[in-house]
Amino acid sequence: MRLYRPAPIPGSEITPESAWIMRRDLLRLGAAGGLALAAPSLAFGATELAAKPGGYDPKEPLTPEADVTSINNFYEFGTGKADPAEKSADFKPAPWSVKVDGLVGKPAEFDLDQLMAFELEERVYRMRCVEAWSMVIPWIGFPLSALLDRVEPLGSAKYVAFETVVRPEEMPGQRGVFQPLPWPYVEGLRLDEARHPLTILSLGVYGKTLPNQNGAPVRLVVPWKYGFKGIKSIVRITLTEDEPASTWNKMAPNEYGFYANVNPEVDHPRWSQATENRIGGGGFFGSNDRPTLMFNGYGDEVASLYAGMDLKANF
Amino acid sequence: MGLPALPRRYHPASIWLLYAVGLFPAAWTFYLGATGQLTGNPVKVFEHLLGEWALRFLILTLMISPLRDLAGINWLRYRRALGLLAFWYVVLHFSANMILDKRLAFDVIVEDITKRWFITIGMAALVMLIPLALTSNAWSIRRLGSRWTLLHRLIYPIAALGALHFCLSVKVIGPEQLVYAGLVILLIGWRLVRPRYMAWRRSRRSVNTGLAPAGPRPK
Numbered sequence: 434m435r436l437y438r439p440a441p442i443p444g445s446e447i448t449p450e451s452a453w454i455m456r457r458d459l460l461r462l463g464a465a466g467g468l469a470l471a472a473p474s475l476a477f478g479a480t481e482l483a484a485k486p487g488g489y490d491p492k493e494p495l496t497p498e499a500d501v502t503s504i505n506n507f508y509e510f511g512t513g514k515a516d517p518a519e520k521s522a523d524f525k526p527a528p529w530s531v532k533v534d535g536l537v538g539k540p541a542e543f544d545l546d547q548l549m550a551f552e553l554e555e556r557v558y559r560m561r562c563v564e565a566w567s568m569v570i571p572w573i574g575f576p577l578s579a580l581l582d583r584v585e586p587l588g589s590a591k592y593v594a595f596e597t598v599v600r601p602e603e604m605p606g607q608r609g610v611f612q613p614l615p616w617p618y619v620e621g622l623r624l625d626e627a628r629h630p631l632t633i634l635s636l637g638v639y640g641k642t643l644p645n646q647n648g649a650p651v652r653l654v655v656p657w658k659y660g661f662k663g664i665k666s667i668v669r670i671t672l673t674e675d676e677p678a679s680t681w682n683k684m685a686p687n688e689y690g691f692y693a694n695v696n697p698e699v700d701h702p703r704w705s706q707a708t709e710n711r712i713g714g715g716g717f718f719g720s721n722d723r724p725t726l727m728f729n730g731y732g733d734e735v736a737s738l739y740a741g742m743d744l745k746a747n748f
Numbered sequence: 749m750g751l752p753a754l755p756r757r758y759h760p761a762s763i764w765l766l767y768a769v770g771l772f773p774a775a776w777t778f779y780l781g782a783t784g785q786l787t788g789n790p791v792k793v794f795e796h797l798l799g800e801w802a803l804r805f806l807i808l809t810l811m812i813s814p815l816r817d818l819a820g821i822n823w824l825r826y827r828r829a830l831g832l833l834a835f836w837y838v839v840l841h842f843s844a845n846m847i848l849d850k851r852l853a854f855d856v857i858v859e860d861i862t863k864r865w866f867i868t869i870g871m872a873a874l875v876m877l878i879p880l881a882l883t884s885n886a887w888s889i890r891r892l893g894s895r896w897t898l899l900h901r902l903i904y905p906i907a908a909l910g911a912l913h914f915c916l917s918v919k920v921i922g923p924e925q926l927v928y929a930g931l932v933i934l935l936i937g938w939r940l941v942r943p944r945y946m947a948w949r950r951s952r953r954s955v956n957t958g959l960a961p962a963g964p965r966p967k
């Protein structure tokens with residue numbers, strides 16, 4: 434039985450706004466001074482990570498770092514929101530390698546040094562979870578298209594499939610009698626979605642390399658789609674001709690579609706998607722509810738990808 | 749078996765203590781949420797906590813009579829309090845959903861109850877709990893006589909619907925749901941085999957009369 438624990442967060446963990454702004458300036462300075470290209474460290478797990486400003490900022494208050502790194506859905510570590518932060522200490526994100534194969538001219542493996550050598554940007558994105566809560570998160574990463582260019586997709590490639598690592602010895606959710614999902618966790622995008630400039634592979638958050646619970650060392654971020662599309666701890670990227678499987682779609686096809694675009698007009702069968710709760714302080718009466726925006730507010734950039742498509746049928 | 753008996757004069761006080769302890773999780777979490785001390789999504793945390801305690805109290809209510817049958821512990825005096833605590837937790841769970849979560853948007857609430865059937869199921873359980881709560885007093889028991897017993901058998905479908913509602917409310921059914929649902933199934937199942945068990949026990953007792961204390965100790 435899960436007994437209630439109020440999960441206190443020490444005040445010291447919450448970054449004061451002033452300190453955060455200072456750090457952003459420092460990062461900017463660092464990038465200007467060429468520090469961004471300084472030798473990437475193999476010591477992963479929340480070490481400082483420099484990046485140039487990426488020019489994306491919804492100008493909404495950031496979700497406190499303590500919330501971003503303690504409220505996670507990462508079933509490989511357990512189904513509770515606190516499990517990933519509490520049960521991921523054994524996970525070793527370095528060394529790492531991502532295999533890119535399938536319908537490509539130049540299949541390749543990228544190790545951490547090679548991933549960190551891409552031009553890293555800091556981008557502040559909204560993140561809308563399918564469970565009707567949301568955050569505003571300063572990611573560090575690079576456009577997935579930059580990586581795809583390196584492997585030269587063939588003309589026949591229509592989709593990109595992604596796969597999360599399977600390591601039961603390091604990931605408690607993957608061992609034992611109750612396995613909530615079939616492993617590996619898999620996700621997919623259409624090639625044009627994968628190449629869209631908003632789609633990034635993220636290596637860091639809040640000025641540091643990704644903590645294990647956020648998908649270290651490398652994860653996908655697709656800000657106009659529900660959070661579960663943002664597959665974590667990626668070990669394989671495969672270009673395919675046919676639509677690849679995605680884990681939640683396999684689990685409950687009537688609840689989670691392949692596209693999973695944020696859409697306030699298409700309800701989840703068990704709850705409305707019209708509004709969302711913005712995580713971070715406020716208590717019961719600090720009204721954190723806000724209307725959910727079509728494509729999570731990124732419609733200007735991405736709506737053309739779906740021109741002529743019935744988004745109610747292709748949810 | 750059996751516990752050291754609580755002197756009779758403390759019985760009323762122990763029942764009031766149970767109410768106080770039982771309502772504590774709701775009161776304390778409400779305080780934390782109202783003062784901004786619940787992290788994440790405070791309304792959902794509160795709503796879930798209330799739902800889980802509702803289910804726990806339903807299960808505890810159902811455990812009282814098997815506890816007496818099987819372990820010889822007579823806590824019948826606490827059963828009404830446990831049942832009423834379950835009722836109040838369901839009411840609070842529903843109110844938290846209506847007031848804090850849906851902010852009294854009645855169209856949304858009605859749509860939830862009619863369209864999302866895990867909520868329809870929860871609502872059915874709440875509706876059935878109302879007559880039970882209203883008749884949980886000595887006067888009603890006297891007035892209704894044997895009909896009271898019949899009416900209060902509604903607790904079985906209520907518990908079953910509560911557990912089903914829990915299982916349907918989550919994305920993946922895990923150990924937690926299985927434990928609650930398993931307990932409810934076990935406790936309802938017990939009612940089905942109980943008459944036979946009691947008959948078997950009586951027959952054993954009569955066979956064993958005068959012999960070594962082999963059977964369960966007569967009470």
Ligand code: HEM
Pocket residue numbers: 704792795796797798799800802803838841842845846867870871872873874906909910911913914917918
């Ligand atoms: C016997 C009656 C009921 C019991 C035992 C019960 C119990 C529960 C439990 C244990 C949960 C899951 C909590 C968790 O995930 O940790 C839950 C969720 C929920 N219940 Fe109930 N419930 C009952 C009646 C109701 C009623 C009448 C409503 C009507 C509004 C309701 C609405 C909900 C909703 C909306 C959720 C999901 C909350 C969310 O995640 O968005 N329940 N309930």
